[in-house]
Amino acid sequence: MAEEVVLMKGNEAIAHAAIRIGVDGYFGYPITPQSEVLETLAEQKPWETTGMVVLQAESEVAAINMVYGGAGTGKMVMTSSSSPGVSLKQEGISYIAGAELPCLIVNVMRGGPGLGTIQPSQADYFQTTKGGGHGDYRVIALAPASVQEMADFVKLGFDLAFKYRNPAMILADGVIGQMMEKVVLPEPKPRRTDEEIIEQCPWASTGCKGRKPNVITSLELDPAVMEQRNIHLQNKYAEIEANERRYEEIECEDAEYMIVAFGSCARIAQKAMEHAREEGIKVGLFRPITLWPFPAPEIAKRAKQVKGILVVELNSGQMIEDVKLAVECNIPVHHFGRLGGIVPDPDEVVDALKEKLIK
Amino acid sequence: MKHEIIIAGFGGQGVLSMGKILAYSGLMENKEVTWMPAYGPEQRGGTANVTVIVSDERISSPILSKYDCAIILNQPSLAKFESKVKPGGILIYDGYGIINPPTRKDIKVYRIDAMDEANERNMAKTFNMIVLGGLLKLMPIVSIESVVKALRKTLPERHHHLIPMNEEAIRIGMGIIKEA
Numbered sequence: 001m002a003e004e005v006v007l008m009k010g011n012e013a014i015a016h017a018a019i020r021i022g023v024d025g026y027f028g029y030p031i032t033p034q035s036e037v038l039e040t041l042a043e044q045k046p047w048e049t050t051g052m053v054v055l056q057a058e059s060e061v062a063a064i065n066m067v068y069g070g071a072g073t074g075k076m077v078m079t080s081s082s083s084p085g086v087s088l089k090q091e092g093i094s095y096i097a098g099a100e101l102p103c104l105i106v107n108v109m110r111g112g113p114g115l116g117t118i119q120p121s122q123a124d125y126f127q128t129t130k131g132g133g134h135g136d137y138r139v140i141a142l143a144p145a146s147v148q149e150m151a152d153f154v155k156l157g158f159d160l161a162f163k164y165r166n167p168a169m170i171l172a173d174g175v176i177g178q179m180m181e182k183v184v185l186p187e188p189k190p191r192r193t194d195e196e197i198i199e200q201c202p203w204a205s206t207g208c209k210g211r212k213p214n215v216i217t218s219l220e221l222d223p224a225v226m227e228q229r230n231i232h233l234q235n236k237y238a239e240i241e242a243n244e245r246r247y248e249e250i251e252c253e254d255a256e257y258m259i260v261a262f263g264s265c266a267r268i269a270q271k272a273m274e275h276a277r278e279e280g281i282k283v284g285l286f287r288p289i290t291l292w293p294f295p296a297p298e299i300a301k302r303a304k305q306v307k308g309i310l311v312v313e314l315n316s317g318q319m320i321e322d323v324k325l326a327v328e329c330n331i332p333v334h335h336f337g338r339l340g341g342i343v344p345d346p347d348e349v350v351d352a353l354k355e356k357l358i359k
Numbered sequence: 360m361k362h363e364i365i366i367a368g369f370g371g372q373g374v375l376s377m378g379k380i381l382a383y384s385g386l387m388e389n390k391e392v393t394w395m396p397a398y399g400p401e402q403r404g405g406t407a408n409v410t411v412i413v414s415d416e417r418i419s420s421p422i423l424s425k426y427d428c429a430i431i432l433n434q435p436s437l438a439k440f441e442s443k444v445k446p447g448g449i450l451i452y453d454g455y456g457i458i459n460p461p462t463r464k465d466i467k468v469y470r471i472d473a474m475d476e477a478n479e480r481n482m483a484k485t486f487n488m489i490v491l492g493g494l495l496k497l498m499p500i501v502s503i504e505s506v507v508k509a510l511r512k513t514l515p516e517r518h519h520h521l522i523p524m525n526e527e528a529i530r531i532g533m534g535i536i537k538e539a
Binding site for chain 1: 394395396418419422423424425
């Protein structure tokens with residue numbers, strides 16, 4: 001049978017993909033521009049088909065702690081929100097990272113700070129990749145640039161989360177959440193049985209009859225033990241950094257200049273690249289797909305052939321810090337961004353390219 | 360072939376749903392499509408716009424600087440988007456919503472009195488489909504058959520009896536659009 005192509009919003013694709021790959025539980029709280037995730041799940045009623053739990057919690061804080069509890073039992077559990085809501089979840093995310101549990105968090109970013117605006121933004125890059133909550137922890141961050149990737153990254157996020165027992169986050173924005181595009185959804189498969197979970201997750205709290213109890217906690221009062229636990233986490237993060245960097249390069253082979261952009265900005269920058277190439281300017285686009293681990297070695301390699309880099313973001317300059325670290329000041333790295341919910345059009349990016357980089 | 364279109368007007372005029380039907384119709388013909396609404400704290404009476412791209416090839420940006428065609432249904436949208444039509448491109452406006460018509464000479468300007476026609480025929484709810492008919496007359500982006508297929512796919516079954524009226528509205532639009 002030919003695969004079915006459907007047209008839907010990025011937020012709807014997240015919900016449909018979650019049902020189809022056999023997610024056990026979704027806990028959320030509505031907020032623009034991601035409310036369609038919860039709305040679509042409520043419409044689809046997966047509790048009647050796959051048995052997936054869908055629950056609108058009393059707050060974002062409650063939702064992330066329901067995720068913490070569900071994840072502790074080895075279930076595939078997730079939550080979604082937008083920037084102010086994701087700030088509320090940070091304590092829970094730190095606990096989940098500390099307890100080494102797998103889960104998926106979706107952030108469809110909007111403009112901040114504070115309650116900000118409901119329009120698209122990428123100003124949570126620092127929050128996502130540099131911490132967010134307290135302590136030395138990392139979250140695997142995937143940045144979709146299409147509705148198809150919104151659907152695909154639900155499975156990828158859970159695969160990575162379970163592989164490393166670590167929270168994974170889909171870091172999207174209002175553009176990717178609200179736009180409609182063609183998408184092929186994953187093949188439906190049933191949720192894992194209790195027996196499969198016990199076999200696959202020997203660390204989980206699944207009932208300890210006949211074995212030693214598993215204790216799920218991030219608390220350790222003995223600093224010597226806590227240091228060892230931190231070292232173990234850092235070793236795990238080093239392994240993720242070595243193995244899981246993902247990126248896309250578009251027309252970089254002959255590039256003299258390079259744009260680095262993620263998510264919706266990468267789409268806008270690609271059009272800018274097309275315009276610039278029509279004028280004879282050889283520009284390439286480097287799109288980090290994982291924001292952590294950051295594809296720094298790949299950017300450094302490509303930087304050897306270009307005269308300069310323009311980083312395009314919906315913020316005042318966040319990912320640019322990682323790009324600068326990657327190229328170690330060997331070539332000029334400039335920034336172009338719009339703030340507070342304003343999205344640039346491709347011509348603005350071309351103008352910035354000429355003004356800041358080519359001169 | 361690639362068509363880059365903006366549809367702009369008041370909330371409640373069916374701007375977003377017209378764009379959605381156009382995008383779905385493109386899907387019916389296996390084309391690449393994007394539908395990007397200017398979402399916001401919009402409400403009936405506020406301004407609404409949507410960018411629709413229908414293309415034979417993969418689409419890069421869903422957000423554009425310039426458009427092949429702008430469909431303008433109220434005065435504030437004309438002020439915002441007249442300058443963003445590509446030279447040689449098309450601007451379609453509804454005579455009811457526009458008091459001061461477009462002034463550019465390097466684009467093709469068409470007028471469609473869709474609101475008046477819809478009211479006269481007691482088909483107010485098909486206003487946006489009349490406008491869509493006008494667009495498809497000038498730019499045959501998709502066939503009427505594909506639009507009907509798209510309506511069948513997107514409308515809940517209880518509304519399927521309205522599809523012939525929508526098809527009629529498209530044909531009316533094709534008949535009444537004229538050079539301004």
